[in-house]
Amino acid sequence: MGLAGLRVLVADDSEINLEVARQFLEAEGAGVQVFADGQSAIDWLAAHPGAIDLVLMDVKMPGIDGLEAARRIRALDGCERLPIVAVTAAVFDAEQDAARRAGMDDFIGKPFNMQAMMAMIRRLTGRADGPATPATTPDRAAGVAAAVEARYASTPGVDIARALRVWRDVERYCAFLSKFAAGYAGTAQAISARLVAGQRDEARAIAHGLAGAAGSMALSDTSRLASEVERKLSNGGDASELVHALDAALATALDSIARMTATTSIAAPGPAAHETHETHEMHEAHEAPGAPGDPAIAVPSFAGPVGTTIGALVDATVAGLLAELLAALDGDNPGPAEPLLAALAAKLPVARVAPLQQRVDRFDFRGAEREVRLLAASLGLPLNA
Numbered sequence: 179m180g181l182a183g184l185r186v187l188v189a190d191d192s193e194i195n196l197e198v199a200r201q202f203l204e205a206e207g208a209g210v211q212v213f214a215d216g217q218s219a220i221d222w223l224a225a226h227p228g229a230i231d232l233v234l235m236d237v238k239m240p241g242i243d244g245l246e247a248a249r250r251i252r253a254l255d256g257c258e259r260l261p262i263v264a265v266t267a268a269v270f271d272a273e274q275d276a277a278r279r280a281g282m283d284d285f286i287g288k289p290f291n292m293q294a295m296m297a298m299i300r301r302l303t304g305r306a307d308g309p310a311t312p313a314t315t316p317d318r319a320a321g322v323a324a325a326v327e328a329r330y331a332s333t334p335g336v337d338i339a340r341a342l343r344v345w346r347d348v349e350r351y352c353a354f355l356s357k358f359a360a361g362y363a364g365t366a367q368a369i370s371a372r373l374v375a376g377q378r379d380e381a382r383a384i385a386h387g388l389a390g391a392a393g394s395m396a397l398s399d400t401s402r403l404a405s406e407v408e409r410k411l412s413n414g415g416d417a418s419e420l421v422h423a424l425d426a427a428l429a430t431a432l433d434s435i436a437r438m439t440a441t442t443s444i445a446a447p448g449p450a451a452h453e454t455h456e457t458h459e460m461h462e463a464h465e466a467p468g469a470p471g472d473p474a475i476a477v478p479s480f481a482g483p484v485g486t487t488i489g490a491l492v493d494a495t496v497a498g499l500l501a502e503l504l505a506a507l508d509g510d511n512p513g514p515a516e517p518l519l520a521a522l523a524a525k526l527p528v529a530r531v532a533p534l535q536q537r538v539d540r541f542d543f544r545g546a547e548r549e550v551r552l553l554a555a556s557l558g559l560p561l562n563a
Contacts, residue, residue: 180296182207184303185229189219189247190236190265192387192527194354195288198344198394199234202292215239216247220254227256231303235282237266237273238386240532245280252281261302266390289393289401292343333438335431341396351395355435358395361527362388363432366425368530368556369407373417375552380533382411385424387527392431399427496525497559503534504550504561507543515546 389404537546
């Protein structure tokens with residue numbers, strides 16, 4: 179395995195991106211420590227000097243972003259030469275320059291190009307000349323790919339061939355597709371709502387998050403259009419037509435996801451770092467998929483079209499939590515709102531809850547109420563409060 183014994187820290191506020199990175203790195207023999215925010219990564223590195231060989235740092239995260247986190251890591255004892263790689267869904271020249279100024283050594287785009295990431299990690303950690311043994315034998319990988327592609331032959335909006343190059347566990351991929359659908363079903367509407375409200379920066383941030391997550395899930399059209407929306411907004415242009423196209427592409431992908439995940443054999447993934455705000459323990463390097471004694475990779479059964487609407491993919495409790503939060507905010511007291519925000523953070527991606535949390539932290543209760551209504555509208559959920 180090409181990264182055997184290497185210790186890598188990954189910081190990203192997207193559960194999906196953390197999972198993609200973790201699966202790839204562990205399959206190549208690395209030990210992985212994951213965090214959902216920059217401050218947690220800084221604190222852990224300060225408490226564990228010399229415990230990490232390389233850092234993959236998302237550039238755009240709530241709170242302390244990746245650039246500031248890199249600057250603070252560079253100031254820690256023993257981290258002056260620690261390789262830090264900037265990770266971003268949009269590798270613009272300005273972002274590359276900012277990453278270098280912050281002390282980062284290199285950068286890689288999302289979705290990950292696994293061969294490029296492997297080569298970069300090996301180069302930055304002095305392993306470029308060593309042997310790189312693939313984690314899965316070519317014959318077995320080809321057999322699994324053929325079986326899965328045949329099973330999901332008609333899934334518009336989902337690039338199965340590319341998904342198989344990124345995700346090594348098909349059932350886990352389908353489980354994360356369900357989580358993607360639950361968290362991003364109303365994202366195009368959320369972008370439109372922000373634009374109507376004159377909140378271009380917020381709209382751009384939502385598009386950025388969608389581009390990265392969709393790319394990691396191999397939803398190529400959705401990822402491409404979300405990146406185009408972000409680029410158009412960054413340049414001060416009118417993105418309304420692109421947002422409409424994004425909405426259509428996302429709807430197509432979600433319909434395919436609903437059919438792909440309509441099976442009882444798929445287990446829901448475990449708690450995400452961003453849901454609990456706690457770190458995972460260092461994952462031990464393990465035997466790669468396909469090694470002798472490993473069970474065959476399971477291929478979930480294809481259940482065909484289902485009558486479930488996109489809104490039904492969102493946990494029904496979210497509507498109740500949002501209604502309770504709206505009522506709690508009316509009292510202008512953050513105390514009753516905090517447990518509701520924590521409950522929402524366990525149900526939705528952190529990027530969807532972060533604007534709410536920030537308003538409450540600033541005691542901007544009317545602004546928080548507006549965020550609740552925008553979030554409910556983007557998810558297609560009713561509010562009874």
